[in-house]
Amino acid sequence: MKAAGLQSVVSTFREIKSRAESQWWELRDGGKPVVLVGTATCGRAAGALEVVQAIRDELKKQKLDCPVIEVGCMGHCYAEPIVTIIKPGYPPICYGHVNPVIAERLIREFILGDDPCLEFVLGALEENDLVPSFSDFPRAKFEKKVILKNCGYIDPQQIEHYIANGGYSALVKALQMPPEKIIDEVKRSGLRGRGGAGFPAGEKWEICRNASGKPKYLICNGDEGDPGAFMDRAILESDPHSVLEGMLIAGYAIGAPFGYLYVRAEYPLAVRRAQLALRQARKLNLLGRNILGSDFSFDIKLFQGSGAFVCGEETALIASLEGKPGIPHYRPPYPATNGLYGKPTLINNVKTLSFIRHIIQNGAEWFVSIGTERSKGTAVFALAGKVVNTGLTEVPMGTTLRQVIFDVGSGIPGGKRFKAVQIGGPSGGCLPESALDLPIDFDSLADAGAMMGSGGMIVLDEDDCMVEIARYFLDFTQRESCGKCTFCRLGTKQMLEVLDEITKGKGKIKDLDMLVELAEDIKAGSLCGLGKTAPNPVLSTLRFFRDEYEAHIKEGRCPALMCRELIAYYIIPEKCERSCDACVGTCTVEAISANKKRVKVIDQEKCVKCGTCLTSCPPQYNAVVKLSPPSQVPASK
Amino acid sequence: MIEEQAKVKQQTRRILNRFGRKRENLIPILQKVQGKLGYFPREAMLEIAEFLDMPEIDVYSVVTFYNQFRLIPPGKHSVRVCLGTACHMKGGYIALDAWKRRLDIDRGQTTLDREFDLETVACVGCCVMAPVTVVDDKPQAKVEPTKVDGILLSFKLEKERQGEESR
Numbered sequence: 140m141k142a143a144g145l146q147s148v149v150s151t152f153r154e155i156k157s158r159a160e161s162q163w164w165e166l167r168d169g170g171k172p173v174v175l176v177g178t179a180t181c182g183r184a185a186g187a188l189e190v191v192q193a194i195r196d197e198l199k200k201q202k203l204d205c206p207v208i209e210v211g212c213m214g215h216c217y218a219e220p221i222v223t224i225i226k227p228g229y230p231p232i233c234y235g236h237v238n239p240v241i242a243e244r245l246i247r248e249f250i251l252g253d254d255p256c257l258e259f260v261l262g263a264l265e266e267n268d269l270v271p272s273f274s275d276f277p278r279a280k281f282e283k284k285v286i287l288k289n290c291g292y293i294d295p296q297q298i299e300h301y302i303a304n305g306g307y308s309a310l311v312k313a314l315q316m317p318p319e320k321i322i323d324e325v326k327r328s329g330l331r332g333r334g335g336a337g338f339p340a341g342e343k344w345e346i347c348r349n350a351s352g353k354p355k356y357l358i359c360n361g362d363e364g365d366p367g368a369f370m371d372r373a374i375l376e377s378d379p380h381s382v383l384e385g386m387l388i389a390g391y392a393i394g395a396p397f398g399y400l401y402v403r404a405e406y407p408l409a410v411r412r413a414q415l416a417l418r419q420a421r422k423l424n425l426l427g428r429n430i431l432g433s434d435f436s437f438d439i440k441l442f443q444g445s446g447a448f449v450c451g452e453e454t455a456l457i458a459s460l461e462g463k464p465g466i467p468h469y470r471p472p473y474p475a476t477n478g479l480y481g482k483p484t485l486i487n488n489v490k491t492l493s494f495i496r497h498i499i500q501n502g503a504e505w506f507v508s509i510g511t512e513r514s515k516g517t518a519v520f521a522l523a524g525k526v527v528n529t530g531l532t533e534v535p536m537g538t539t540l541r542q543v544i545f546d547v548g549s550g551i552p553g554g555k556r557f558k559a560v561q562i563g564g565p566s567g568g569c570l571p572e573s574a575l576d577l578p579i580d581f582d583s584l585a586d587a588g589a590m591m592g593s594g595g596m597i598v599l600d601e602d603d604c605m606v607e608i609a610r611y612f613l614d615f616t617q618r619e620s621c622g623k624c625t626f627c628r629l630g631t632k633q634m635l636e637v638l639d640e641i642t643k644g645k646g647k648i649k650d651l652d653m654l655v656e657l658a659e660d661i662k663a664g665s666l667c668g669l670g671k672t673a674p675n676p677v678l679s680t681l682r683f684f685r686d687e688y689e690a691h692i693k694e695g696r697c698p699a700l701m702c703r704e705l706i707a708y709y710i711i712p713e714k715c716e717r718s719c720d721a722c723v724g725t726c727t728v729e730a731i732s733a734n735k736k737r738v739k740v741i742d743q744e745k746c747v748k749c750g751t752c753l754t755s756c757p758p759q760y761n762a763v764v765k766l767s768p769p770s771q772v773p774a775s776k
Numbered sequence: 777m778i779e780e781q782a783k784v785k786q787q788t789r790r791i792l793n794r795f796g797r798k799r800e801n802l803i804p805i806l807q808k809v810q811g812k813l814g815y816f817p818r819e820a821m822l823e824i825a826e827f828l829d830m831p832e833i834d835v836y837s838v839v840t841f842y843n844q845f846r847l848i849p850p851g852k853h854s855v856r857v858c859l860g861t862a863c864h865m866k867g868g869y870i871a872l873d874a875w876k877r878r879l880d881i882d883r884g885q886t887t888l889d890r891e892f893d894l895e896t897v898a899c900v901g902c903c904v905m906a907p908v909t910v911v912d913d914k915p916q917a918k919v920e921p922t923k924v925d926g927i928l929l930s931f932k933l934e935k936e937r938q939g940e941e942s943r
Binding site for chain 1: 861903
């Protein structure tokens with residue numbers, strides 16, 4: 140690149156940055172209180188939009204002039220909706236579980252008055268003497284936020300916030316480097332693809348750069364289809380520019396003029412926020428022709444997926460971009476040499492690209508200093524299921540499962556016992572308690588029979604049936620199989636049928652050997668990752684929880700009391716409070732009635748086993764129980 | 777009926793005019809057309825095939841391949857039950873049963889009065905609120921059978937209120 144071009148890049152960006160910074164600091168230190176509300180999808184599900192409305196109404200009523208900003212997801216999803224108030228003279232304070240009533244109180248008592256309403260505090264964003272800060276939380280010791288750092292703190296709908304917090308500086312730095320140097324930096328960083336397989340990103344970039352064929356394409360894979368993973372969604376909703384910046388740097392490094400941002404259809408908010416981000420970046424000439432006056436031109440088009448899990452596989456994703464059904468094809472040739480329209484195409488996951496700007500900014504050595512021998516950097520996990528602190532977390536590679544689940548996630552709610560953790564979605568596996576001290580990285584998880592996948596972590600407790608979870612995943616992959624490979628199309632169906640029978644208590648012990656046999660065949664006979672990994676949930680549960688399979692088959696009993704064909708709900712007459720009708724009123728199918736003594740009885744014929752009676756029975760009586768096998772229910776007199 | 781078909785053709789054509797005649801535009805076209813019509817009547821697919829100069833069967837194959845596209849008209853309100861892992865383990869299948877029971881339809885169907893359609897989705901990414909049902913684009917948290925009844929009741933009340941107002 141010509142020196143004149145570079146000077147203009149630096150000076151143009153300096154101006155943009157100083158404008159953005161003055162905007163940011165005016166907001167933060169302008170003397171006015173600022174209210175931040177997390178309105179990512181997780182916040183919205185918990186009622187964040189109602190909270191925003193209540194805050195706006197109350198501010199108007201009190202004639203207060205203070206900005207209300209919608210931010211993304213902080214990762215503390217368990218405490219949504221989350222409101223942060225930054226008031227001069229106080230540290231920025233974060234409130235959890237806010238509803239419209241609490242929101243109004245916060246406005247009246249904290250913003251108008253001077254009472255920071257400590258009873259609703261979740262934590263402060265900075266260390267101070269008044270309230271504990273997030274960095275004082277026990278989990279802070281284990282977390283290291285790199286790509287989630289901005290999430291929940293900046294307004295994803297204002298590019299200035301991103302720029303003021305260091306955004307697009309890495310792009311400017313990259314534009315001053317020769318592309319080979321960038322690729323070398325990424326290679327030395329040891330960054331591995333965060334989409335699941337963990338292929339070294341730098342190597343992929345190099346192959347693509349050296350491949351012949353023009354134009355080259357770049358695709359950011361945001362088709363986060365693993366049920367139970369939602370970090371790509373959170374990043375796109377909370378910090379979309381970090382993904383765009385990664386794409387720009389990657390496009391520059393491999394010599395691509397054009398990129399696609401492929402986002403799942405099920406994420407409408409992520410699509411909207413990414414689209415807005417693209418428009419804003421174009422307006423500042425951070426995207427488009429001759430970016431910042433340099434001779435590098437790059438544009439990005441957002442493409443919405445249409446709800447097919449298999450499209451997370453790169454060749455299927457390319458097929459869908461070309462307007463075809465998302466059916467994978469045989470590799471090699473890999474997309475890096477022969478991808479979209481037969482041209483060299485680099486496909487990276489949202490998280491992989493989010494790391495790029497940090498690597499360019501801080502250098503490969505910094506990145507190498509985090510993580511384990513063969514897996515560098517941090518890993519983002521989505522914690523869900525039976526865990527207290529559900530949400531997102533980012534920890535250095537090499538952190539143990541126990542630390543993530545019990546220290547970051549605060550363990551299992553309701554005093555239940557941990558049973559297993561499901562990692563890697565339908566391609567992953569269930570790991571038992573004995574694997575809890577495993578340091579997490581790409582290789583250790585694969586050795587243990589699971590895989591990193593996209594980082595969804597579902598914690599299971601004693602009430603979760605391992606046969607049922609294997610059946611669930613098979614049901615999913617069987618439905619999502621594109622049908623190209625016979626083993627995947629028919630084999631998964633066959634496995635599902637066997638598992639269905641087992642969960643209904645009709646399985647035979649020799650079925651277990653058949654499951655293993657089928658699993659091996661499907662793995663060998665499938666082209667793409669979907670088929671190759673589909674049997675993993677069955678194999679890992681069979682390996683660690685064979686006794687549960689046997690209980691279903693031999694005794695017709697579901698040890699976790701989950702499989703509906705193998706359980707019955709029963710009201711213990713001695714415990715039933717005769718004057719209480721809670722279960723009768725709530726039963727959705729009117730299967731409960733009172734007998735002559737006013738003791739409630741469930742009509743087993745009518746019962747659909749939805750469990751409403753069990754939840755509605757007041758804890759002081761606790762009269763409803765689940766029994767397995769159903770034959771344990773005493774015959775009614 | 778013929779009038780209806782002509783209308784579908786016209787609406788489809790109006791959307792098509794905004795796109796280039798390239799196959800890569802097929803999925804974005806389909807998304808826009810479904811956004812307008814709610815589903816794919818035969819005429820719409822024929823129109824798209826002609827516009828992109830591709831076999832009709834190929835349009836049909838793409839429509840049926842992707843979960844997002846539907847071949848039957850949607851209801852006024854959409855009910856999408858999340859069956860992601862977290863939702864499933866926390867009783868998403870129980871919520872699905874409750875919806876099926878109350879609406880008296882199976883997944884992928886629309887009620888006879890075209891008030892509701894019932895679909896399942898793989899994961900809407902709100903795992904922490906499990907089990908989730910997305911009703912008219914609003915994710916509803918912790919949907920148990922009683923909440924299903926509550927949501928349906930609120931629609932019923934709203935409809936009655938509107939009926940009274942219009943009277």
